[in-house]
Amino acid sequence: MALPPHDFLILYGSQTGQAEGIAGDLQKDLSAAGLNPLLFCMDQFKKFDLTQERLVVIVCSTTGEGDAPDNANRLWRQTKKKTLPSNHFAQLSYTVLGLGDTNYANFCQMGKNWYKRNRVDTCLPVEHLNHTNPASLKDLGATCFYPPGFADDGTGLEIVVEPWRAGLLDALRKRLAELPPAAPAASASEAADPGASSTAAIAAKSAVPVGNAILRLPRLHKLTFDVQLQAPETVDPETEMPTPTTTPYRPAVLTRYRVLTAPSAVKRAIEVELAIGTGTAGHYSPGDAFAVACPNRPSEIDLFLSVSGHAETADHPLSFSGAVPAHLENCRTLREVATSALELRGVPKKAHLRLLAEYCLEAADRSHFLWLSSQQGGNDYTANVRNSTGGLLEILVKCPSCRPPLHVLFTCFAPLQPRFYSACSAARASPGYVRFAFNVVDDISSPDGQAPEDGTTARPGLCTTYFEELCLSLHDVRPADVADMRAKETRGQWVGPATAIKVEDVCTPTALPTDGRLPVRVLCEEHWHDHGQPIIMVGPGTGIAPFIGFLEAREELEQAVRDKALEKWVTAVSRETTSSGFKYVQDALRANATLVSKLLLEEEGSLFVCGSAINMGRRLDEQLETIFMTGAGLSSEDAAIARARLVTEARIKKDLW
Template identity: 20%
Template sequence: MNLEVKNSPFDQEQTDQLNRLLVTMDDRQKIWLSGYLAAVQSPSSHTTKDHEGEGNSTAARQVTLLYGSHTGNCEGLAEEYANQLKEKGFEARYLDMDEYKPKNLKNEQDLLILTSTHGDGDPPDNALSFYDFLFSKRAPKLDGIRYSVLALGDSSYEFFCQTGKEIDERLHELGAERIHPRVDCDLDFEEDAESWWHGVFDQLGDTQGQISQTIEKVSSVTDRPIYSKKNPFQAEVLENINLNGRGSNKETRHLELDLEGSNFTYEPGDSLGIYPKNEEALVDELIEEMDWDPDLSVIVNKDGELRALREALISHYEITSLTTPLLEKLAPLTDQEAFQQLVSSKEKMNAYIYGRDLLDVVRDYGPWKAGAEEFVSALRKIPARLYSIASSLKGNPDEVHLTIGTVRYDSNGRKRTGVCSGQCAERTEVGDHLSVFVQKNNNFKLPDDPSIPIIMIGAGTGVAPYRSFLEEREESEAQGSSWLFFGEQHFVTDFLYQVEWQQWLKEGVLTKMDVAFSRDTSEKVYVQHRLLENRKEFYQWLTSGAYVYVCGDEKHMAKDVHNTILQIIKEEGSYTEAEAEEYLKEMRKAKRYQRDVY
C-alpha cells in the first residue's frame, strides 16, 4: 500500500518531503518509524517541545547552534558541540545559518553562534541572509534568550573576526543575555575554541570535567590511529609535477599524495590541509640575527611539550607573515622608541606588515631585551594551508591530488616565497611526506541529482575542484551537462590540465568549455568577458536549473564574476537591480550558487 500525505498540519514543503521519503520506504521501515515517533511523543520523554514551559523539572533546555562557515571549521565545531550536548541530555540542534528561519529567533532558549569572517570583514556566504535579517528592522526583541558567540578569523586581516563581533553586539542590543563572553579565534583556533566551549558548557549546567570525560570516551573507542587536523597523517608524495610550460611567469605544482592507511574520505569540493615547515635557511638567519642558541629547549604547546628552538621555529611557529596582534605582543620586548610609535597606530602597523616577516622586524627594531623563550611565546602556531582537492576518491582510491600555485615575490630588498607553496615546489621530492588532513566543505558540493547541469568558473588554480567534479561525474556516469570557464595568462604555457579537459570534451563528460588567456591578446580578456559573450546561453542554463560554481581570487576574479552574473540576470531576465540581486540570493540559498574564494 502506498501512503501519501494530503490533509495534514504540514506546510507544502514538508508535505513534499514526506511524500518523497515515504515512497522509498518498505513496510519494515514504516513500522519502525511509526514506533519511533510514538516513543518520542511519549509523556516520559524529556526532550519534546510539548512539555516545555509546563513546569516539568526534567525538561531539557533547548540549545540551537547556528554556524556561518566558509571552509567548514565552524560547521565541524557546531556538530561536535551539538553531539556533546545531546549526550548530556540537552535538546540540541545545529544548523547552517542559511537553513535557519530567522523569524524563529524569538522562540529560542539558548543560542550559540559560531561564525567565521570572510575577506575584509564580510560574513561567509551561508551567513548572509541571517546577518541581513539580524541587522534589519524586522529583527525581533530577544529578551529572555541566552547566547554566546565564537568568532573565527585571521588576525593578519584588518577586520579580524568582524562578523562575530557585530553579531555579538547586535544580539545584545536586541535584549539577549550573554551567558559567556565572545571569544575571537585566530587561524590556530582549537585551544581558544575549546576554552570557549568549556565556559559555555559550564553555564548550560555541566562541568568541564564531564566534557573531558566525554571526549576521552569517544577517542578511546578504537585502538586505530584517528587522523585529523589535530593528528595529521603523514602522506607520501607520489608525484610532483610543474604544470606550466617553459617560459611561463608561473609555477603550478600538481601533487599526488598517498592516503593509504589514513582512513580519510573526501568528496569533490572538499579541501586538503597541509601543515608546512618554514625554510631552514630563514630560521637560521633569524637565530643568527638574535644570537640565540638553536638547541635551547622551548615550550611549543599548552601541555608543556619541549622542542629545540631551531626545530620549533621550523615546524611549530609562524615566522613568514606578520599581524598587528603580534607586533603589539612584541612591544614590551624592546625599548626602541620607533617601535613603540609603530604599534601606537593601526594604520602604521598595517602599512608595515605588508610584505614583511619576522626577520624584518628583528632587524629593523633591535636590539631586543627578551630571551628566546619569551620572544617565541608571542608567536602563533604555524597555520595549516588549505588547498581545493583536484581529484575524485572514486577515480583515485587511496590518493588525493592538489594544484598549488607557487608564491614568489620581491619585497623590501629580499626575495620571498610562500611557506607552503615554496616547500612543495622547492623542498619536496617524490617519496617525501607531508602532514595532511581532510577539511570538509559542504558549501561547495555537486548537486545530489547528477542530471542537473553545472557551470564551473575558475582562473588559475581555481580550476582544481572542477577537475575533481568531472572525475566524479565520469566515474558515476552522470548525465547532466557541464560547462567550464577557465582563465589564465598564456595558452601555450598556462593551460592547466589541457589534455584532460579536451579528453572529457571528446567523451561528453564536459559539454562545453570557454577559455580566456589574458596576456595573449592586446586587450586583456578574463573569464567574466567570456560570460558576457555567452550571456544568452548562460542565462538559459540558469533558467533550466543549472548550478553555478566560482573558485579563485575573491578580491578580483570572484568579485568581477559575481557582478557579471548579476548583469546577465538583469539584462537577459529584464529584472531591476534589486530583482537580479534577489534572484542570485535565492540561487545561493538553494545551493545553486556556490563559491570557494580566497
C-alpha cells in the same frame, strides 16, 4: 522597565571582550554622528523587548563548536524557540556583525544564526526566492536592512569590521528615515543610558595618549601561558619530535611529478602525484581539499631566532606553564617552535601590535606600534602591514628595540597553517592516489609570482617550493644543479624514482614522518554533493586543476559535454593577442550574466572558483554584483544582498592562493 527615548539598540554577545569592544565603539561613533542608540549586553535581555523595538544592530562572536557566548546564550535560546510565530519580529529591522575564526569549525556560526533566524526573505525579489529552503521556515518576520558582516579573527577582524562600520551609518539613517519618527531625545537627567557605564569603561581602556593625540586602541591581549628556557641541557634537533597520541595527519609519499609548462613559459606549473593509501585513508571526492603540512624556510627560521634574542640557545629545552596553545604543546625547543609551529610570514593583528608596544625600549618604536594598532592609523596599517608581504617578522627586524619575552612572541605569531590543495584527480579513477597541480611561486611579493629582476631578495612560496624540493629528491640532485635538471625535463612526462612506490606500502605512522614522506590530511568538510543543482566552475590557469577531478569522476571534457554532465564549456585566453574569444574569465561571466544569474539565484546553484586571491578572487567579487544587476535586473542594493546570501549559505566555494 521603560527605556529612555532612542533610535535603535546595539546588542552584543561576547566571550573574550572583542564583540563588546566593537559594540562600544559603534555606540560612541554613532552617537557622535547624531544618532541615539542604546547599548546592551545580551544577558540584559530583561531590560529590553525586541518585539517592541523597530531597529537593532547585533554584534556577536562564536565560541566552542559554533556556540553562543555565555552572555548571549539565554537570549538565543529564547529566540530560537520553534513555538514562536513567523511574524514574531515583524516590526523589527536588523543587521548582524558576526565575529569568528576560520581556523576553527563553524566559522561565525552565531552571527549566521542570528541572521538566518531573524531574516525575512523579502529582502530579495520574489522571483529569486526558493520557498522550499528549510532555513526560510524559521523566519520570524524581521527585515535585514543592511548586509551582514562576518569577520575572521584568523586573518584580522578589521578587514571586514572597518568597511562594515563605514557603511552602517548611511544604512541606519536611510532606514530611520523610512520608519515612523522616534520619541524625542530625553534630557540628560532622564536618559540614563543603561549601557553607559560599560561604554565608558571600554573607551577608557582603549584610549591612550601619544604625543598630542588620543589614540583609540584595541584592548591589551590577555596572556594565558608562560615559557621558560631551560639550560644548559640541549635537545638534539636530529631526534624525532614527539607526536600527539591523536594526529589529524596521515602520511603520503611523493611518487612522481611532471612539468605542465614549456621551459619558455612565464610560470612553471607542476603536477604531483601522492600515494595516500587504500581503504578509508584513500577515499576522497571531487572538490575535496588536502591540507599539506610544510615547515618554514631555513632563512626565515634563522631570522626569527635572531629577532627573539635567543639564537645561541635555540636548541635548549623549553618549559611551558599555564594554558598552552595546542600548536605549541609538542615543541621541545625554540627551533622546533620556529620550524613547525608559528606562521612566520603571518600578518599581525592590531591587538598584537598593541601588545608588542609594551615591550619597546625606544619611544619611537612604541609610538609606531601604537599608531599602527589604533583606529586612526587604519590606513597606514592597511598599506604598511596588511598589504605588505613582510609580515610581523619584518616589522620586528625594523624595530630592534622591541624585545618581547618568548610567551608574548609566541602569542603574536599565528599557528603555522597547512597549505590547501584541491585534488585534480578522482579516487575512483586513481584509487589510493591523489594529484595536485600548481604554479611554483618564486616570489610571493610579485603579482605573477615570478622572481624579481631588480636585485631585491625574492621570497619564494612556502609550500610550492617545498613540493619542488621533494621533486628534486626524486632526481637526487643538489640545489646547485636545479637549473640543469629543469633544462632536461620534458613537458608532460612523468618523473619518478627508479623503484616504483606501491600504494599499499603507505601506512599510518605513529609520528609525523621524518624520512622524506609528506604529511597531509584530508579536510573533513565535504565541498560538494551532486544533488542535481547546477554548478558554475571558474578556474584560470592551474585553477582548472580541481575541476579535472570533477570531470574525471564523470568523464573527459568532450564526453562530459556530450553526456550533458558538463552543460557549457567556455574558455578565456589572456596571453594570446590573436584570440577571438574572451580575454578573462570575468569577461566570459559578464557575457553569460543571464545564465549565471538564473543558475545561482533561481536554481540555487553553486559557484566554484579556483585561482589567485588577488587576480581572480577579488576581481570576481567585484563583478558578481554587476552580473546580478545585468542578468537579473536587480538594483545595486539587492545585488549586494543576493551575493551576501550566497556567501552565507556557502554556495560560493573558493580555493584561492
